[in-house]
Amino acid sequence: MSATAKTFVHPGFTRWEMLALLGLPLIIGGLSVPLWEMTAREWFATGNEAYTHAPLMPLIAGYFIWEWRKELAEMEVAFSRKGVVFFCAAVLLFVVGKIGADRFTLQVAVASLLVGLVWIHLGDAVTKRIIFPLSLLYLMIPIPSIIYRNLSFNLQILSSQLSVGFMQLFALPVHREGNVIDLYYTQLEVAEACSGITSLVSLITVAYIFAYVAQKRFWPRFTLCLSAIPIAVLTNAFRIGGTGMLAHYWSIKAAEGFFHSFAGWIVFIFAFTVLLVENWALSQLFGWQERNQGQSPSA
Numbered sequence: 001m002s003a004t005a006k007t008f009v010h011p012g013f014t015r016w017e018m019l020a021l022l023g024l025p026l027i028i029g030g031l032s033v034p035l036w037e038m039t040a041r042e043w044f045a046t047g048n049e050a051y052t053h054a055p056l057m058p059l060i061a062g063y064f065i066w067e068w069r070k071e072l073a074e075m076e077v078a079f080s081r082k083g084v085v086f087f088c089a090a091v092l093l094f095v096v097g098k099i100g101a102d103r104f105t106l107q108v109a110v111a112s113l114l115v116g117l118v119w120i121h122l123g124d125a126v127t128k129r130i131i132f133p134l135s136l137l138y139l140m141i142p143i144p145s146i147i148y149r150n151l152s153f154n155l156q157i158l159s160s161q162l163s164v165g166f167m168q169l170f171a172l173p174v175h176r177e178g179n180v181i182d183l184y185y186t187q188l189e190v191a192e193a194c195s196g197i198t199s200l201v202s203l204i205t206v207a208y209i210f211a212y213v214a215q216k217r218f219w220p221r222f223t224l225c226l227s228a229i230p231i232a233v234l235t236n237a238f239r240i241g242g243t244g245m246l247a248h249y250w251s252i253k254a255a256e257g258f259f260h261s262f263a264g265w266i267v268f269i270f271a272f273t274v275l276l277v278e279n280w281a282l283s284q285l286f287g288w289q290e291r292n293q294g295q296s297p298s299a
Contacts, residue, residue: 039107042142050148050201054140060209061133068129075126083119083127090116104144111137132212139205148197155195155233162237163190167244174244181244188244196236199264203232203271210275220282227278228271235271239263 043051065072090112097105115134119127127134143151156179164176173184181188207228211221242263 036110038103039140039142050198051140051142053202053205054142057136057140061136064133065130072126072129075129076123077121077126078123079121080119080123080127082124083116083121086119087113087116104141107141108138111141136209139208143201152192152195152197155197155200155236156190156192158233159194159196159237159240160190162234163240163244166237166241167248170245172245172248181240183244183248186247188240188247190240194236194240196233199236199268199271200229200232202268203228203275206272207275210279214279215282217286220279220286223282224275224279228275231271231274235267235274239267 043054090109093105093112094109097103097109114137115127118130118134142148160176160179160181164174164181167174167181175182175184179190181190204225207225211224215221215224
């Protein structure tokens with residue numbers, strides 16, 4: 001009888017500790033249902049397309065883990081005390097978020113609880129191998145509203161400044177007041193939807209996944225991810241500048257019609273193309289360094 005009971009106990013835990021470890025996530029999961037309902041509404045909020053990629057993150061994470069299934073099957077599964085520490089920290093973070101009624105803290109805590117459970121049950125080696133798919137869970141979490149609004153406003157001003165500078169290169173009669181671009185006979189307002197924050201969030205997410213797949217070292221990956229920020233900002237400014245030029249040389253109706261709706265996709269594809277070129281350049285650079293190091297005489 002006792003031998004049968006022991007098979008249900010994870011190595012490193014007593015039976016009661018195991019029950020507590022399994023029961024606590026269920027309780028927290030039940031408490032988190034309203035939180036994730038709110039999060040889902042934010043993902044699909046009207047006019048906010050910054051997080052439409054969020055529901056795809058678990059599928060992408062699952063794809064990586066499925067691709068590595070043979071390698072993972074050969075790795076040792078072991079109890080991790082580091083995972084327990086991480087899990088307890090996530091529980092504490094959840095309590096803090098609940099007391100403070102802070103949505104962002106709660107979302108980070110719930111994602112961390114899932115990571116902690118994986119870490120505890122699968123061990124350090126397996127968790128280290130699948131840390132990238134697990135990290136995709138954090139990309140599902142929307143930016144806190146106060147940061148999102150401030151960032152969006154600053155991007156509106158920056159995009160307006162850059163687009164005006166771009167149009168002035170072509171000698172267009174243009175003047176800017178805040179986020180309003182005055183072409184004298186018409187005005188273009190760089191609203192929140194045109195600030196570029198949607199393309200910024202989406203491009204950073206794409207760059208994060210692409211960098212992991214395309215590069216094997218930390219610094220090329222870091223460079224690709226970091227470069228997504230100026231690429232997104234500049235390409236959005238070019239889009240606004242192109243809209244202003246279309247309004248000037250053609251008509252305001254043409255600028256506000258199909259072009260305005262479709263330009264976002266064109267610009268995003270162009271931004272990703274820039275990432276592809278940058279990835280090629282980084283591969284050539286680091287490959288050249290490797291070849292030189294390999295040819296250098298040893299001491």
